[in-house]
Every structure is written in structure tokens, then in C-alpha cells.
Amino acid sequence: MPQAHSYYCDGEWVDSDSGETFAVRNPANPDDVVAEFPKVTVEETERAIEAAVDAQEAWASTPGPERGAVLRRAAALLDERSEAVTETLTREEGKALPEARGEVGRAVDILYYYAEKARDLGGDVKASSSAETTLRTSVEPLGTVGLITPWNYPIAIPTWKLAPALAAGNTVVLKPASMAPTVARELTDCLAEAGLPDGVLNVLTGSGSVVGSTITEHEDVDAVSFTGSSSVGSQVGETAAATGKRVQLEMGGKNPTAVMPSADPAEAARIVADGAFGVTGQACTATSRAIVHTDVYDEFVDALVEEAESKELGPGLDGYGMGPQVSADERESTLDYVEVGESEGATLETGGGVPAEPRHETGHYVEPTVFSDVDSEMRIAQEEIFGPVVGVIPVGSFEEAVDVANDTEFGLAASVVTDSLGEAERFGDRVDAGVIKVNEKTTGLELHVPFGGMKASSSETYREQGDAGLDFYTTTKTRYINY
Template structure:
């Protein structure tokens, strides 16, 4: 059984507690894929201390040199992409093709921010006084804490790490306990690329110990969190009391609106990909299809056919849909399926644990489609985080937008239409941080901002692209009278 250590001050070390926890393959829970330190508050404090000690020298390192380290790390990760994708599939359950795409995304993020290092600096402004130079400078915040989820276990840590490091911050990273292996792989690549000791520290363990210590420490200047809304709100409240800069990206209840002008086959493919890709375990997953009544029945039939065409099985064996990451996640999805039936929605397909030999021990569930869903139902309002989509009928564009916005969340939304006016109007009307036309709600470009509205985010700073740099920096304005 592979054993993994914490990464603290340039060294791979055990927890001071001596305790560990296991990560198991969700397609075959009898297989232990890794053993990790069950770290304590003391371990976390040691990591913070190392980061603080390294921060001044790292901030003074020229930005292009910091970028060169990221570039070398990207190259190393790229060379190990195939093995890393297999690790990701084995620990998280994601289909291998999707895992490979996620690893490629992490590589791209490192390369992207390596090049952005060349553009870091400030601006020159015209002064209203003579003989005066007026300029701004961009500086790192200091030491930052990153708390990341299990569903994109390499992409999300990397899109937080890369801008934090390249702008001169030091980092303590807490990856999710369900899938920490690939975050270790990124740390290893950065270490081998020459990252100075203490600049990055990776600590595994429970949120009550590691996450809480990061959030409350006086020596941590900012917290970037991605995860559930309940935990995120607690992190935000605690960090705000401590005066930290906070970035929260949380849940979603993402709609795809399908209008009469849409090609129904294409619309069903878009919704199926958004709802069932990654086993529905994405904050941007499509969980509501809001469909005009003129094409409703035809759409439901096509979506059911698309769902039933998907193969279910272990991620490494080439199946379309892998398992849930854990037994508790599977049970949560099955509970919501029961809720949907009890509320009166029509279960069109799926809803059960598959029974073939390859499914015997894993956390599998069939892709599930409900029709006749009312917007007041729990399955239309609460995040399920599984391969479940509810189809809601509407009679007009205005009603579709009203229902799309009728949720506490506002992360991602899409519309399928061949009417340009509808498409443009939807972009204006929908309450979501990511809006797509004729595309699935999942999938993000790495060089543009990402984030939600309402309960999906604290709506301060976006992630990725230039916005990622903005969160991890502050500005200084300089008046120079010569």
C-alpha cells in the first residue's frame, strides 16, 4: 500500500500524531490506493510557520524566475500525465478520459501562469502635478491557505496554487481527504522544479483540525475555499472575523433551458453531457432541464435514450460513468432519488444501483432522469451532486428564465436555442456567473474568470485568468516627486 507524507518546509514528513487514514478505490473499495497523515493543528501551525518564514525571500524573487519554476513543474507533470490520470481515476472514480482531460488542464494552468509572470507589475498614470511620477505596484498578500475539494482533485488545487505562487505568496494547501494523491503529485513536481523550501506546504487531514487552523491563524492573510455551501459559509464567517481576504466557490443548481427552435437531439446530448459527466459530481453539473412544452415530450424521450446509452463501470476500464467517490455520496444521491419519487416526479429512467458483476462492490448508480418536476420540489432546489437531472416544463421564454433564477444558487447556466435574440436575452437575464449558449453547463476555459452569484459564491474575487492574480495580490500607489 503506497504511503504518502505531508510536504512541509521542503521535506516529506509524517504527522506528529502518528495517525493515518486510508483512501480507497471507489470502484473497488477493497483496494487501498494510499495512506495519508491524519494531521493535527500542530502540523498545520508548523506548515504556516514555514510558509511565513519563506515569504519575504519568495516575494523578492523576480517574477520571471517564479514563472520559470512553474514552467518546469508543468513540463514534469506533462511527462507524467498518463500515470497521474490513472492515479486520479483510481482515487476519485472519474472515467479515465475525463481524468486525462483534468490532468491536461492542470498542465495548461501551470504553463499559463508561468507566462503571466512576465506581465506582473503595475501601471504608470499621468499626474496632475508637474515633476511627479504616479504609478501603481502589485504585491503579494503574504501567506495564503487553500482548501480544495475532491471532485476536481488536481485542476482546482492547481488553479489556486499557480496564481498564488507566481505572484509571490507562500501557500499552505489542504486537499480533500477523499482524493489527495494527485495534489501530492503537483507538489512533487514543484519541488523537483526547484521551488524553495517553505514556499508550498501540503497538509492532509480533517477539516476540523487542518482547515480550521488555517482559517483562524493570525499568520494566514487569505483563504481560498472551494467546496460545499454549508462548509464554505462557515469558513467565510470564521475568516472574516479574523480579517482575512476570503474567496469562496460553493454549490450550484444549474439549469439548461431548451427552447422550441433547438435541435432536440443536440439539446439532449448537451444536457446528458452536463448532467452525467463526472458522475454528476461537479458544482457546474446540469441538474435542471427547463424545456418548452412544444418539444417537452420529444426531449424527455431523447434524454432518456442518451442516459440509457451510457455505460457504467470502473473508471480505468473505459466506461462512460464511474462510481461516486464514497459510500456516503452514493447514499446521498439515492436518498434524493427517493425524495423525487415521494414528491411526485416521474422517474423516467435510472434511479437504482446497477447489478452486474462489475458493480458489486463499487459506489455506482444509474444515470437518472425525472420528468414532471415542479420548481418547488427539493430535487429542483437542493444540490444533489450525483447523476440526476429533473426536467421541468414551461410555456414561454419568460417562464423559463423565471424558473432558471428560482434557486438560491447562481453558478452556471445554459440555453439551447437557434434564436439569436433569445440567446442574447438569456445572457442578460439569467443570474449565473457562467453563462453558455448551446453548450453544457460544465467545462471551463482556464484564461477567463470563473465564479458564481448568490449562494454559489461570496462574489468577491473570481478564479482563473487575470482574476486569479487579482485575488492573490494587493496594490500600492506611489507618488514620486522628482
Template sequence: MPETVGNFVSGEWTDSETGETFAVENPADPDDVVARFQQSNAADTERAIEAAAEATDEWAATPAPERGRILNTAAQQLESKKDELTETLVREEGKARPEASGEVQRAIDIFYYYAEKARDLGGDVKASSGSGTTLYTVGEPLGVAGLITPWNYPIAIPAWKLAPALVTGNTVVLKPASLAPTVAKELVEALDDAGLPDGVLNFVTGPGSEVGTAICTHEAVDAVSFTGSGQVGDVVYEQAAEDQKRVQLEMGGKNPTVVSESADVEEAAEIVGSGAFDVTGQACTATSRAIVHESVYDEFVDELVAYAEALSIGPGLEDNDMGPQVSASELDDTMTYIDVGKDEGASLETGGDALESGEYEDGYFVEPTVFSDVSSEMRIAQEEIFGPVVAVIPVSDFEESVAVANDTQYGLSASIVTQDLTEANRFVDEVEAGVVKVNEKTTGLELNVPFGGMKASSSETYREQGDAGLDFYTTTKTVYYNY
């Protein structure tokens, strides 16, 4: 019998007033129910927000090193359960085991990182123009932070929002994605066991139309951090900005890797293939477009096809290279885009089929898919697919490759594979993306540097992770101290 998980409000696990729950299913085998969660409504969410508001003064007055100690203790607890957390993540989201293990470790590392940063929190001392005066700044918490997180990194993204919010003295209401909330619940339990005071962290599950809207519109919420689709992000921004909440949005991507004339083609194919097909392409930073110089184009397509066809597909707990998509609807969306690519005249080089028979009959599996002969105006080169599909676009020179890379509404992550230093440096300067990589895949992030996008990929207000993650959750007070 699967566990039924309550909402976490004021330090207690409670049922929704709706009396309704929803099931979280294993995408490799939907008959395997991981857990059941509360189908909460606006009233449930309001109670969580009020609990967070009541806890703000006490938590803000807690010394930052003590906040860091709680994060550190929670990280230790998560580390002791890493194998269990990894299996849970695979079961509810579908990632291959090594990918899930890496994500769990990422969450642990984030907690440790911000636990240490707690000792460095403070302001700056500046030189005053007058004698007998000390001039300095103080960083203070905003108050209540509403965090709305996605299903594709269901423990790492909640961790990288939670840790800086808590360590800077904010209280939190966390709404995880309904497709994969179980590992986020484990973060809450670890922090509670570590001694986080009641009301500082509250956890509410349910539909965005109820829970998300209540978070974005409630007058007691001071900041909203959202990661998800652009369509939902636009609604979040509109709702939260109405009463001038601080807002942070990270949304979609259509991330390019440029393969230059000088590139090692085999290496380039591995970089693109890993960026496109890891985590089943379900990453906002996944490589969706390979923009390839015509002199190496045919060779590159052959190498990328070979890479895709060598991948093993199946349940993540069985040590396959690529797991299923997270849900039937996500698989349907991917198959729709594959049909669009065919209809637009792109050449399907490999893949393109949903796997539905034999060992695949119960899950949401799709083959890694490569299209060639793609032009930049095609929908498969412009719209985010969020599945293991890559479009290979030929270009005649470096200038055209940058123009094609920038020819999209998105600007999240971009990379170039080249042995030409001039091209590498020009690409860094000219590409329109918040994350730029040279001779690396578009996926994968360091936790101690800012992360965020440009254009429709982000609100372009505040970055996440590193010191930038602390900036979003604090406001500055300037002190003139005449002694």
C-alpha cells in the same frame, strides 16, 4: 503495500504528531487502497503555516519571471507523467479515463499559463496632475495563502489556486480533500523538484475540523481560498473573516439548461445529458435542471432517456462512459434524493437504482437518472444533488423559463439551447449566474477567463482563473514619484 505519504513542511516530508493515517480507496473497488495519508491535527497545520510565514520575504523578493520558470519546469514534469497521473486520478476519484486525462491536462495547461503570465506582472502607470511626478501602481503578494480544495477535481482545482498564488509571490499551505489527495501530492512533488524554495509550498492532510480550522483562524494566514459545499463554505468565511483575512469561496450550484421552442431537440438532449452525467454528475457546474418548452417537452424527454440509457457504467480504467461516485456516503446521498423525487411525485423516466451485483458489487455505482414532470418547488429542483440526476421541468414560454432558471438560491452556471438570437441575448442579460453559455453545456471552463458564481454559489468577492486569479492574491501599492 500502498505508499504512506507524509505532510510536506519546510521542504521535508514528515509524519503527523498524531501518529495516525487514513486510507484513500478506489471507489470502483474499495479494497484497492491507493495510498495512506497523515491524519493531521491543528499543531501539524500550525507548523506548516509558520514555515510558510518564514519563507514569505525571500519568495516575494524572487523576480516574477523566476517564479514563472519554476512553474514552467513543474508543468513539464507533470506532462511527462500524464498517463501515470491519469491512472492515479481514476483510481482515487473514479472518473472515466478520458475525463481524468482531460483534468490532468488542464492542470498542466494552468501551470504553463500562469508561468507565462509571470512576465506580465506589474502595475499601471497613470497621468499625474502635477509636473515632475510619475504616478504608478505596484502589485504585491498578500503573504501566506491557505488553499482548501475539494475531491471532485483533485488536480485541476489545486492547480488553479496554487499557480496564481505562487506566481504572484505568496507562500502557500495546501489542504486537499481527504477523499482524493494523491494527485495533489504529485503537484507538490513536481514544484519541489522544479526548485521551489523550502517553505514556499506546504501540504497538510487531515480533517477540516482540525486542518481547515487552523488555516482559517491562524493569524499568520493572510488569504483563504476555498472550493466545496455551501455549508462548509459558510463556516470557512465566518472563521477567516474574523480577523479580516481576504476570502474567496466557490460553492454549490443547481445549474439549469433552458431548451427553447426553437432548439434542435436531439442536440439539446446531448448537451443536457453530457452536462448532467459527465464526471458522474459530481461537478459544481453539472446540469441539474433541464427547463424545457412544452412544445418540445415530450420529444426532449425521450431523447434524454435514450442518451442516458446508452451510457456504459463501470470502472473508469475500463473505458466506460461513467464511473462510480466517489464514496459510499455520496452514493447514499444520491439515492436519498432519488427517493425524495419519487415521493414528491416526479416521474422516474430512467435509472434510479444503485448497481450492486455482478461487476458492480464492490463499487459505488448508480444509474444515470432522469425525472420528468418536475415542478420548481420540488427539492430535486432546488437542492444540489452532486450525482447523475437531472430534473426536467416544463415551461410555457421564454419568460417562464428564465423565472424558473432563477428560482434557486444558487447562481453558478446556466445555459440555453436556442436558434432565436433574441432569446439568446435576453437569457445572457436576465439569468442570474456567474457563467452563462449559449448552445453549450453548463460544464467546461476556459482557463484564461474569470470563473465564479452569484448568490449562494460564491462569496462574490474575487473570481478565479485568468487575470482575476492573480487579483485575489495581490494587493495594490500606489506610488507618487516626484523626480
């Protein structure tokens, strides 16, 4: 029997009045029900928001080092349980064990990082133009914040929103994604056992149209941070802004890697394959376009096909390096884009179908897919696919590569593979993306530097992670004291 979970409100796990539940299924074996969670109602969401509001003043007045100590204890608890949480993450989301293990470790590191940052939130002293005036700033929390998080990084993304919010003294209402909420429950247990006061964190499961909309519209929620699709993010942003909330949106991407003539084609293909097929292509920073100079184009395509065909697909818990997509709908969407690419005239070099080994019969698997002869105007070069599909676009110059890289509505991550320092620097200057990499895959982020996109990839309001991650959750007062 799958474990039946409750939702978390005011320090307690509570059964929903609705009596309705939803099942979380293993993408590698959909008959395996990992857990069941309640569909929380509007009224229950409102009670959770009220609990957060009631707890906020006391939490905000708790000294920063004490708030940090709670995060530090939670990090230690999560670290102790990391292998069990890793297996749960793989079972409910589908990614390979090393990928899941890295994600859990990332969550641990984020908690430790913001535990120390909580000591530094006092403000600054500035020199006044008056000899009789002290001039200083103080940093204060916004109040109660709503966090809406996706399924593809179901513990890392909630943690990188939660940790700075809590470190700064805010209370939180969190809605994790319904396809992978179990690890958010594990994170919540660690924070509760670490001494987080009742009401400071509330975790609600259910539909976006009920829970997410209530959080976004509620007058007592001071800010909303959302990560997910561009279509949903735009709706969240409009609704939250209409009620005067501070808004942070991180959304889709159509991330390019440009490969220049000085690059080693085999090494460039490895970089692109890691970015395109890691986490089954289900990352907003995944490489989906390889923009390749004609001088190395044919060699690159051959090497990328070899990389794609070397991937071993199967259940993450059985040790395979690439898992299934998270759901049947996600797989069908990817397969639909394969048909679109073929209909548009791109050449399907490899993949594009469902693997046929016995271990693939029950899961939502898609073969790593490479298209060549892709034109920048094609849908597969413009629209986010969110699966293991990469299109290779030929270009004749560095300048054309930059133009093609910028030729989408998105601007999240971009990379260039080159031995030319000048090309590397010019690429960073001219490409419209929030994350620029040189001789690296587009995926993978350091936790202590800002992360966010441009154009339709982001609200372009506040960055996440690092010191910038605290800016969204705080406001500043300037104090003039004439003595």
C-alpha cells in the same frame, strides 16, 4: 500494500506525530486501498504556517520571471508524468480515464499559463495631473495564503489556486480533500523538483475540523480560498472574515439548461446529458435542471432517456465512460434524493437505482437518472444533489424559463439551447449566474477567463482563473513620486 505518504512541510515530506492515518480507497473497488495519508495535528499545521511565513519575503522578492520559470518546469514535469497521474486520479476519485486525462492536462495548461503571467505583475504607469510627479502602481503579494480544495477535481482545482498564488509571490498552505489527495502529492513533487524553495508550499492532509479550521483561524494566514459545499464554505467564510482575512469562496450550484422551441430536441438532450452525467454528475457546474418548453418537451424527455440509458458504467481504469460516485455516503445521498423526487410526485423516467452487472458489485455506482414532471418548488429542483440526476421542468414561454432558472438560491452556471440570437442574449442578460453558455453544456471552463458564481454559489468577492485569478492573491500600491 498501499503506499504510505507523509505530509509536506518546509521542503520535506514528514511523518505526523499523531501516528494516525486514513485510507484512500478506489471508488470502483473499495477493497483496493490506493494510499494512506497522515492525520496532521493542529501543532503540525501551525508549524507549516510558520514555515510559509518565514519563506514569504524571499519568495516575494524573487523576480516574477524566475517564479514563472519554476511553474514552467513543473508543468513540463507533470506533462511527462501525465499518464501515470491520470491513472492515479481515476483510481482514487473514480472518474473515467478520458475525464481524468483531461483534468491532468488542464493542470499542465494552468501551470504554463500562470508561468507567463508572472512576467506581467509589475504594475502600471499613469499620467499625473502634475508635471513634476510620476504616478505609478506596484502589485505585491498578500503574504501567506491558505487553500482548501475538494475531491471532485483533485488536481485541477488545487492547481488553479496554487499557480496564481505562487506566480504572484505568495507562500501557500494547501489542504487537499481527504478522499483524493494523492494527485496533490504528485503536483507537489513536480513543483519541488522544479526548484520551488523550501517553505513556499506546504501540503497538509487530515480533517477539516483540525487542519482546515487551523488554517482558517490562524492570525498569520492572510487569505483563504475555498472550494466545496455551501454549508462548509459559509463556515469558512465567517471564520476567516472574523480574523480579517481576504476570503474567496466557490461553492454549490443547481445549474439549469433551458431548451427553447427552436432547439433540436435530440441535440439539446445530448448537451444536457453531457452536463448532467459527465464526471458522474459530481461537479459544481453539473446540469441538474432541464427547463424545457412544452413545444419540444415530450421529444426532449424521450431523447434524454435514450442518452441516459446509453451510458456504460464501470471502473474507469477498464475503459468505461461513466464511473462510480466517490464514496458510499455520496451514493446514499443521491439515492435518498431519488426517493425524495418520487415522494414529491416527479416521474422517474429512467435510472434511480444501483446497476446490477457483476462489474458494479463492489463500486459506488448509481444509474444515470432522469425525472420528468418536476416542479420548481420540489427539493430535487432546489437542492444540490451532486450525483447523476437531472430533473426536467416544463415551461410555456421564454420568460417563464428565465424565471425558473433564477428560482434557486444558487447562481453558478446556466445555459440555453436555442436558434434565436435574441433569446440567447436576453438569457445572458437576465439569468443570475456567473457562467452563461449558449448551445453548450453547463460544465467545462476555459482557463483564461474568469470563473465564479453568484448568490449562494460564491462569496462574490474575487473570481478565479484568467487575469482575474491573480487579483485575489495580490494587493496594489499607488506611488506618487514628486521629483
